[in-house]
Amino acid sequence: MNTLKFRYSNGKVGSDASIDRWLYTNSYIVNPAGGTGMEFGAPYTVSSPYPYRYEGTIANPDIQWETSHKIDYGIEAAFFDNRLLFTYDYFTEHRSNIFLSGGDRVLPAYYGADPVAANVGEVDIKGWEIETEFRNQASRSFGYWFKFGASYVIDNVIFKGDPELRPDYQKQEGFPMDIVRATLNQGEHSFYSSWNDIYNSVGTENNSDLLPGDFKTLDYNADGIINADDNVPADYPIRPQHTYSPSAGLSYKNFSASVSFYGVYNLSSGLNWRYSGSSFGSSVARIANHYVDNIWSPENERFGEDAMNASSRFSSRGRQGFINYPRYYLRLENAEISYNITGQNAQLLEKLNISNARISLSGNNLLMFSPVYLDMDKVSQLSNVSNRHMYPVLRRVNLGMHLEF
Amino acid sequence: MKTILKPHWILSIILPFLFISCEDYLDRTPEADITEEDIFGTFESYMGYADYNYAEVVDLLGQYAPYVPYWGGEGLFIFSDKVTAANKGEYWTLIGRGLVNYYWVNNRPRIGDWDNFGEGGIWYGGWRGIRRSNTALLNIDMLQGSEEQKDIIKGQSYFFRAYFHQQIIEGFGGMPYADVIFEGTDVPKLPRLSYQETAEKIDADMDKAIALLPVDWDNSILGQNSQGTNTGRITKGAAMALKGRFLLYAASPLMNGFSNNDFSYNEDFSKRSAAASWEVIKMANEGVYSLVPWEDYGSLFHNNNDGTNVWTTETLWLKPTKEIGSLMWSTARLHWHPNYLGAEGGMTTASQNFVDRFEMADGSRYKVEYDQDNNKRWENRDPRFKANIAVDRDKVGDNVNSVWHGYVGDEPSARPNNQAASTYLINKFIPYGMNTFDNEWRNYQFRPSLIRLAEVYLNYAEAVTAAYGPLGTAPGASLTAVDAINIIRERAGMPLVTEAATGYDSFMDLVRNERSVELAFEGNGYWVDIRRWYIGHLQENKPLYTLDFDKDWTFFNRNLHTLRVFDNPKHYWLPIYREQVQLYPEFEQNPGW
Numbered sequence: 001m002n003t004l005k006f007r008y009s010n011g012k013v014g015s016d017a018s019i020d021r022w023l024y025t026n027s028y029i030v031n032p033a034g035g036t037g038m039e040f041g042a043p044y045t046v047s048s049p050y051p052y053r054y055e056g057t058i059a060n061p062d063i064q065w066e067t068s069h070k071i072d073y074g075i076e077a078a079f080f081d082n083r084l085l086f087t088y089d090y091f092t093e094h095r096s097n098i099f100l101s102g103g104d105r106v107l108p109a110y111y112g113a114d115p116v117a118a119n120v121g122e123v124d125i126k127g128w129e130i131e132t133e134f135r136n137q138a139s140r141s142f143g144y145w146f147k148f149g150a151s152y153v154i155d156n157v158i159f160k161g162d163p164e165l166r167p168d169y170q171k172q173e174g175f176p177m178d179i180v181r182a183t184l185n186q187g188e189h190s191f192y193s194s195w196n197d198i199y200n201s202v203g204t205e206n207n208s209d210l211l212p213g214d215f216k217t218l219d220y221n222a223d224g225i226i227n228a229d230d231n232v233p234a235d236y237p238i239r240p241q242h243t244y245s246p247s248a249g250l251s252y253k254n255f256s257a258s259v260s261f262y263g264v265y266n267l268s269s270g271l272n273w274r275y276s277g278s279s280f281g282s283s284v285a286r287i288a289n290h291y292v293d294n295i296w297s298p299e300n301e302r303f304g305e306d307a308m309n310a311s312s313r314f315s316s317r318g319r320q321g322f323i324n325y326p327r328y329y330l331r332l333e334n335a336e337i338s339y340n341i342t343g344q345n346a347q348l349l350e351k352l353n354i355s356n357a358r359i360s361l362s363g364n365n366l367l368m369f370s371p372v373y374l375d376m377d378k379v380s381q382l383s384n385v386s387n388r389h390m391y392p393v394l395r396r397v398n399l400g401m402h403l404e405f
Numbered sequence: 406m407k408t409i410l411k412p413h414w415i416l417s418i419i420l421p422f423l424f425i426s427c428e429d430y431l432d433r434t435p436e437a438d439i440t441e442e443d444i445f446g447t448f449e450s451y452m453g454y455a456d457y458n459y460a461e462v463v464d465l466l467g468q469y470a471p472y473v474p475y476w477g478g479e480g481l482f483i484f485s486d487k488v489t490a491a492n493k494g495e496y497w498t499l500i501g502r503g504l505v506n507y508y509w510v511n512n513r514p515r516i517g518d519w520d521n522f523g524e525g526g527i528w529y530g531g532w533r534g535i536r537r538s539n540t541a542l543l544n545i546d547m548l549q550g551s552e553e554q555k556d557i558i559k560g561q562s563y564f565f566r567a568y569f570h571q572q573i574i575e576g577f578g579g580m581p582y583a584d585v586i587f588e589g590t591d592v593p594k595l596p597r598l599s600y601q602e603t604a605e606k607i608d609a610d611m612d613k614a615i616a617l618l619p620v621d622w623d624n625s626i627l628g629q630n631s632q633g634t635n636t637g638r639i640t641k642g643a644a645m646a647l648k649g650r651f652l653l654y655a656a657s658p659l660m661n662g663f664s665n666n667d668f669s670y671n672e673d674f675s676k677r678s679a680a681a682s683w684e685v686i687k688m689a690n691e692g693v694y695s696l697v698p699w700e701d702y703g704s705l706f707h708n709n710n711d712g713t714n715v716w717t718t719e720t721l722w723l724k725p726t727k728e729i730g731s732l733m734w735s736t737a738r739l740h741w742h743p744n745y746l747g748a749e750g751g752m753t754t755a756s757q758n759f760v761d762r763f764e765m766a767d768g769s770r771y772k773v774e775y776d777q778d779n780n781k782r783w784e785n786r787d788p789r790f791k792a793n794i795a796v797d798r799d800k801v802g803d804n805v806n807s808v809w810h811g812y813v814g815d816e817p818s819a820r821p822n823n824q825a826a827s828t829y830l831i832n833k834f835i836p837y838g839m840n841t842f843d844n845e846w847r848n849y850q851f852r853p854s855l856i857r858l859a860e861v862y863l864n865y866a867e868a869v870t871a872a873y874g875p876l877g878t879a880p881g882a883s884l885t886a887v888d889a890i891n892i893i894r895e896r897a898g899m900p901l902v903t904e905a906a907t908g909y910d911s912f913m914d915l916v917r918n919e920r921s922v923e924l925a926f927e928g929n930g931y932w933v934d935i936r937r938w939y940i941g942h943l944q945e946n947k948p949l950y951t952l953d954f955d956k957d958w959t960f961f962n963r964n965l966h967t968l969r970v971f972d973n974p975k976h977y978w979l980p981i982y983r984e985q986v987q988l989y990p991e992f993e994q995n996p997g998w
Contacts, residue, residue, distance in 0.1 A: 028439045031453075038456045040725045042636035042716040049631055050452035052460075053444060055540065060589035106984045108593055108992060109528060110581050112536025116589040163987035227497070229983075 002082050007074035007089075016065040019099045023063045023117055027056035060116045069094045085133045093125040098160075105161045121160050123177060127153035144250040151243050167221070169232055176237035180268060183230045184218040191296050192216055202226055213296040234268035236327075241266035254340040265328035329370035336362035356404040364396040445547040448554045455541040455558050458565040459637070460514040461525045461534040463507050463572060464724045466834075466853040466928030477932035477941070478949055479925065480753040481826035481966050492949070494970030496980055497998075508576050508979055527576060528982075531569035535583050538566035543586055553626050560617030564639050567610035571651050574603050575933055578663065578978040578995055582606040596991035601664035601674070604655035608677070611648040615641055620693065636716060637725025642693060646685045646721050646856050649864045652678035656871060657937035659977055668939050670871035679872055679879040682865035685721075685858070686884060694718060694858045696896050702792055706834045707851045715852040721861070723854040741831045743809070743823040746801065747841030755794055755829035755926070757950040757963060762921050763790040768900035770908040776952060776961045788898050793925050795830040797954075802843035812956045819956070826966060827951040831926050853927055859896075860929070862889040863920045867913070875904035875912040886912070890919050897923075942973035972997060 030053040037048035072091040078084065098121025105115040129151040137143040160172035168174060170181075192198045192212050202219040204210065204226040220230040242265045249258030338360035341349060349357055445451050475482070476491040490498040499509070510526035525533060541562040545555050566584065574580055580603055581595035598606075620642060622628035622635030654660060656674030661667050688694060695718045697704060708715050716723065742748040761771050766785045775781035783796045795801055797811035810818045811828025820828070834853070838845035866889040869877050875886045884892075891901040902915060909915040917938060924930055935941045949967045954960055970976070975997025986994040 026441065028441075028444050028454075030439055030444075030450075037453055038459045038637075038725060040637040041634045042714040044633075045637070045714055045725065046634050048452075048456065048634045050449055050456055052453045052457050053450065054454065054457050054537070058589045062590055106988060108581075108595070108988060109532045109982070109985055110535070110583040110595065111587050111591075111593065112532045112534075112539070112583060113587075118590075163984055164989060165987040166984070 001077065001079050003076060003078035005074075005076040007072065007076070009070070009072045011070055013068045013070065014065040015068065016099075019063065019065065020117070023057065024059055024061045025057075026059045029054050029056045055113065058113055058116050060118055062119065063099075063117065064097060064119055066095065066099055066119065066121075067097050069096070083134060083136055085131075085135075087129075087131045089129045091127060091129075095121075095123045095125070098122060100161050106163050122158035123155055123160075124158060125153065125155040127151065141253045142251070145248065147245075147247045149245045152241060154241050155237075167229075169220075170229065175233050176239075176241075178239075179233045179237050181231040181233050183226065184220060184232060186216045186218050190216040193298075212298070236266045236268045238268060240264035254342055255337070256340075257335075257337045259335045260333050261330055262333045263328070263330035267327050327370070329368060331365065331369075332363075332367035334362065334364055335366055336360055338362075353405055354403050356402075358400075358402040360398070360400045360402065362398045362400070364394070364398075366395060366397075441544065442547060445544040446549055448548065448550045451541070451548050451550075451554075451558055455537065455562055455565075458534045458537055458561070458569075459725055461530045461537075461565075461569070462724050462855070463525065463527050463530065464853065464855065464928070465507060475753055475926075475932070477935045478756055478946065478969060479759045479931045480831070481756050481949060481951065482753055492967045492969050494972065494976050496976075509982075527572050531573045532583070534569040535566055536586070538562040538569070539584060539586050542566070556617045557619075557625075557627050560614050561639060563610045564614035564618065564644050567607040567614065567651075568647065570603060570607050570610075571647075571654075574600055574607075575654065576979045577981055579603045581992075594989045594991065597993060599664040600660040601655050601671070604651060604660070604674070607651055608648065608655075611644060611651065614639075615644045615648065618644055620688070636714065637723065639722060642685055642688050643722035643856060645681055645688075646858075646861045646864075649678050649682035649685065649861060649868070650856065652681060653864050653868050654933065654937055656868065658939040659937045662939060663974075663977075672872055675868045675872035676879075678868035679865055679882075682861050682868065683879040683882045683884070685861045686865060686882075686889075689858055689861075694721065696858055696892070699788070699896055699898060702789075702897075703836055705857060706853055707836055707849060709836075709848045710850040715850060715854075717857075719858045720854045721856045721858060723852055741835055742840065743818070743825050743830070745818040745823055745841075746807070746809070747846070748824070752824050753831060754825045754827040755831055756827060756966065757829075757952050758946075758948075759921070759925070759931075760790075760794065760829050762918050762925075763787045763793075764899065764908075764918075764922075766899075768902065768907075773963070776963065779958070782961070787922060789922055789925070793831065793833045795832040797828050797958075799830075800837075801830075801832070801835075802838040802840050802845065804840075804842035806842040807838070807840055812958075813953050814956050816956075820953075828954075833926050853929075855929065859893055859923055860920075862893050863916070863923060865889045866916045867920065870913050870916055875906070886916065890916060893919060893923050936977050939977075941971045941976060947971060 031051045037050040037052055039045040040048050070091065070093045072089055074087065074089040077086045079086070097119035099117065099119055100121045101117045102115040105118065105120070107115040129149070131147075131149045133145065133147045135143075135145040155176050157172045157175060157177055160177075162171040162173050172179075192201065192210065192214050194212050197216075198210050198212065201216060202224060204217070217226045218230065219226050220232055223229065244263045245261060246263075247258065247260035249256065251257075338358055341357040341359065349355075443450065444454055478492075482492070490496075507524075508527045510524060510529075514525040514530065524530075539562075541558055545559060548555055548558070570580065570582060579598045579600040581597060582603055583595075584606075587593055618639060618641040619625035619628060620640060622638050622640065623632050628635045652674050656671040656678055658668045658670060661669065661671040661674070665671070685694070697717050697719045701717070704715070704717055705719060706715065714723075714725075740753050743752060761773075764770060764787045765781065766787060771781075771786070783790070791799075795809045797809065799809045801807050801809050809830050810816070810823065811820060811825065811830065813820045816822065820826075834851050836849065839849050840846070865879070865884070866886040869875075869879060869886040869889070873879075873886075878885050887902065887904050894901060904912055906912040906915040909918065917934070920934065921931060935946065940946055947969045948965050949969060950963045951966045953962050953964050974995075978995035978998075980998035981994055983994075986992055
């Protein structure tokens with residue numbers, strides 16, 4: 001053992017980054033349209049001489065910055081002549097006085113105004129990070145290295161404006177921040193197979209929109225109607241809780257090679273990108289080939305996609321339940337082989353006044369291991385469930401020559 | 406080696422920020438330093454603040470709103486799920502359907518726009534108006550002005566605090582009475598009151614308002630400064646008339662039942678309602694108000710767009726608005742006119758059930774067998790029948806094509822292609838010639854009143870009948886319930902009635918029928934009426950019928966159009982937003998939702 005270090009840090013940080021100014025004073029809007037007063041009068045209506053005005057923001061004198069209390073425990077160690085490095089961190093963060101804008105709060109309607117922003121949110125975060133590296137120059141001409149990093153972060157909302165009597169599964173409280181909620185399907189291949197099936201199933205608030213081939217939604221709270229109350233939180237947040245990144249490399253004489261992977265798991269994400277809408281510059285919906293081959297039809301009920309409809313219908317048709325599955329992926333992010341031109345060949349280079357030359361072949365996004373279809377950019381989609389207007393992933397292979405004069 | 410900034414450089418960068426921060430940023434609001442003193446210091450500014458309440462008033466007959474009052478079964482809808490959901494009792498579906506539903510809509514109302522009938526919504530706009538009224542009332546000492554000026558503001562603000570609470574509880578049932586200004590740090594937890602408890606608080610505010618409001622603004626000390634720009638402001642008489650209505654509602658079987666578990670008229674509230682309406686009738690007897698003569702009946706609802714307000718001697722209050730013009734036509738035709746006569750969207754026609762409420766011209770009741778009789782079905786009815794409704798083959802204008810077709814057939818102008826659910830075209834608000842063929846629609850303006858004198862007589866008749874019987878009067882009054890009904894009937898040219906109420910189960914039954922006929926389709930009541938009379942859930946009120954027949958009138962059949970879903974107690978009160986009833990146990994959801 002060459003190094004052994006224990007670290008401990010404990011601190012409080014304040015932030016007002018997301019907090020608007022002036023929240024501690026009342027504001028008033030005067031004559032917003034530069035206009036006049038109310039219209040009164042008979043026989044002819046005319047503007048009253050009293051230009052109108054109304055209350056803007058209601059003051060909250062208690063507005064303050066958010067507080068974050070962070071504690072970190074760390075170990076660093078090095079072994080075998082510093083060839084094996086190891087660090088481990090365990091951290092906790094308690095955020096309190098989190099600023100909630102009015103829209104995140106619920107006040108009784110008789111308050112008579114939009115809810116007032118306040119520092120009432122609270123979140124706990126904890127996690128760990130590990131990093132190991134082994135690097136060995138076995139001989140003058142041969143060296144190799146392995147690296148492995150992993151992290152785990154979980155956050156838990158303690159309070160985010162939930163009304164007290166809201167059912168637990170509908171609350172933000174007790175779940176990770178920004179958890180996606182959606183209705184569940186009664187099974188992965190569960191469709192309304194016919195009109196009879198629709199009439200014999202639990203209704204929604206707006207049954208006239210249902211069609212055979214739509215996903216069959218689960219009446220989660222068993223109140224006899226499928227509505228927003230049947231939305232349940234996904235298993236995992238849209239940000240991965242676990243990430244890991246193995247990589248390795250070697251060099252032998254003038255050759256060198258490396259691969260690096262990046263993987264995530266414990267996240268939920270959607271299959272919500274079937275229709276790519278107007279973001280490609282056209283309002284015509286486009287549908288990836290994959291889906292066309294797999295859509296439901298009366299003759300073909302085996303596949304995993306609901307029937308194809310106009311795009312305006314699709315978001316509400318039980319599809320929600322389909323989109324929030326646990327996801328994972330492992331991606332070969334980068335691989336590279338290169339050759340340094342030296343030795344005898346270098347004489348040729350010298351004649352050309354080239355001091356250093358290297359040829360390399362590298363690739364990005366070469367491989368992807370995931371249960372999700374491969375025709376879109378999962379990296380960005382998995383991180384943003386609502387965005388279904390993504391470009392397909394770019395797989396890139398570079399052949400390069402590097403010359404220095 | 407890196408270059409290091411010397412201290413004086415750092416200071417010279419930081420110091421200007423410090424000064425800017427201290428002087429310009431920290432202590433001022435961006436809205437050019439508008440303080441409470443600026444808003445509430447002068448009379449002009451204070452009035453501008455308080456007057457916004459007028460923009461917040463919801464006129465249920467406006468824009469898309471007729472669907473709401475017609476939930477009571479007056480109307481049949483052709484729109485698909487949007488409004489038929491109401492007849493199916495699926496009120497949640499209506500939430501979020503924008504202007505179709507003024508109970509839940511939530512916008513900041515525009516000032517003086519012709520089509521702002523109440524986009525603030527009854528729920529949100531109402532509570533917002535209540536807060537505004539509270540602010541106006543509780544900051545009154547900041548006003549540097551005379552006592553008269555303060556009284557004018559207080560009078561209107563007491564009125565609006567009461568009025569908005571009333572609008573809310575008519576749909577949603579008893580509520581907390583908000584009479585303080587909630588601060589930014591408050592998290593109030595007021596319990597819901599019963600309907601009558603809320604009504605008592607409303608009535609106390611109405612009394613304060615009535616004491617302070619002028620009879621005629623133009624003749625008041627302050628109104629003289631703004632002569633001609635006062636009509637539309639709430640007056641003593643209008644507030645008194647509304648007080649009578651509010652108390653009658655509070656006295657009604659539903660409200661009494663939910664407050665006291667007694668589903669009959671509450672005597673105390675009935676008496677107080679009668680007394681309030683009598684005060685208005687006294688003013689009418691002194692010439693302040695009068696019923697318009699029968700030949701001017703249409704002027705209560707529309708005029709020929711000469712630029713004047715639709716304001717008559719019978720009008721007690723209407724929602725003030727900008728001079729409206731032909732744009733009003735689009736509102737009217739959206740609801741009441743068929744496509745081939747120039748409508749834009751779906752339309753609402755009257756149900757056979759409701760049309761049956763119109764008596765024969767001789768004062769007898771309509772009978773189902775008259776359906777087959779060409780001289781009785783649509784002829785020789787109460788004159789208000791044709792003032793409210795056009796039937797098949799009726800001319801609606803001079804043009805040869807201006808004929809209403811209510812028969813069932815294949816022609817584009819026949820049902821169902823003309824978008825009409827029944828043969829009864831609601832014509833009360835659409836005068837002769839207002840259609841594509843006659844092209845008179847530019848000469849048209851429509852504006853329903855929020856309360857008119859005829860309703861005061863009907864309120865009086867109902868309250869007196871409940872408290873003192875048909876031949877009773879309010880204390881000190883010279884008018885019996887029978888007299889009050891006869892005043893309304895006389896104007897329409899109908900035979901007078903007696904307390905015997907021939908053809909009716911009771912005199913109260915007659916009073917209710919008279920109310921439905923006189924105020925038909927006006928938006929201020931039938932949906933409230935069938936609820937407050939506690940008859941909405943009765944089996945006989947659930948099926949809504951149409952009268953179907955062919956072009957040549959060879960047969961006439963009554964067919965079921967809609968079997969309304971109306972469960973007791975569920976559909977007597979509207980559902981309250983879920984997040985609101987999840988806040989604390991004392992603010993509970995209405996039963997059944």
